[in-house]
Amino acid sequence: xxxxxxxxxxxxxxxxxxxxxxxxxxxxxxxxxxxxxxxxxxxxxxxxxxxxxxxxxxxxxxxxxxxxxxxxxxxxxxxxxxxxxxxxxxxxxxxxxxxxxxxxxxxxxxxxxxxxxxxxxxxxxxxxxxxxxxxxxxxxxxxxxxxxxxxxxxxxx
Numbered sequence: 001x002x003x004x005x006x007x008x009x010x011x012x013x014x015x016x017x018x019x020x021x022x023x024x025x026x027x028x029x030x031x032x033x034x035x036x037x038x039x040x041x042x043x044x045x046x047x048x049x050x051x052x053x054x055x056x057x058x059x060x061x062x063x064x065x066x067x068x069x070x071x072x073x074x075x076x077x078x079x080x081x082x083x084x085x086x087x088x089x090x091x092x093x094x095x096x097x098x099x100x101x102x103x104x105x106x107x108x109x110x111x112x113x114x115x116x117x118x119x120x121x122x123x124x125x126x127x128x129x130x131x132x133x134x135x136x137x138x139x140x141x142x143x144x145x146x147x148x149x150x151x152x153x154x155x156x157x
Contacts, residue, residue, distance in 0.1 A: 005085075007078055011055045012042035012090035014074065014142040015065070017099050020150070021114035022092075022139050024123070025062070025102075028110050033081050037126040038113075038135055040090065051089055064103030065095035071149070074141040079134060090138045092145055117143040 015023040024038045041062045045054040056067045075090040102112055115122055120143065123136035 007085035007087040009045040009051065009054075010042060010086045010088040011045060011051050011058060012040045012075070012088055012138060013055055013059050013067075013095075014040055014090055014092045014138060015059070015063070015095055016071070016092055016142070016146065017114055019114075019116070020143070020146045021116045021119075022142050023063075023099075023102070023112065024115055024135070024139065025104060025109040025112040028108055031108065034126070034129075036129050038123050039109075040135060040138065042088075042090070044086075055091060055093065059093070059095060062102075062105055062109070063095070063097070065097035065099075068094045068096050072145050074145050075138045077134070079132075090141075092142045115139055117147065 017023070022040075024040060027034055027037050027039050029035050041059055043054070043058045043062075045051060046057075049057070052070070055070070059065055059067050071092040071094065073089055073091050075088065078085060078087045080086070104112060113122065120136055120140050123139060124133075126135055127133050
């Protein structure tokens, strides 16, 4: 089997609640990649799976919620971890389900939070834990998009 040099596709769901907060979850300390860091819902796209199907699957697996609609793609970035290249597409989405009670995969995620625009600094700890600012950056991008979309809808009235 030959190694591919193509980056592995990954999706991220920036799940929005009715108060324009974004859902994040903390990775457990035993995780190989980014242990103890805050993360968004998402993961690798499986063979033969579309980005939308992967997004739908990851949301269901990690929270028990159902994808209602995709609002926007706010990031499309390449990153490397443990020598493997990934290309990640992150989407602001709305879901159906009890937003107060996600069905976390407790062996993979130990807690969750809803992050408002003014609370994005919570995610600074990822850089301190040896992670990066990537999650903070995509959550901030989601908030910028939400603010712009909200301003556009107010002006249209």
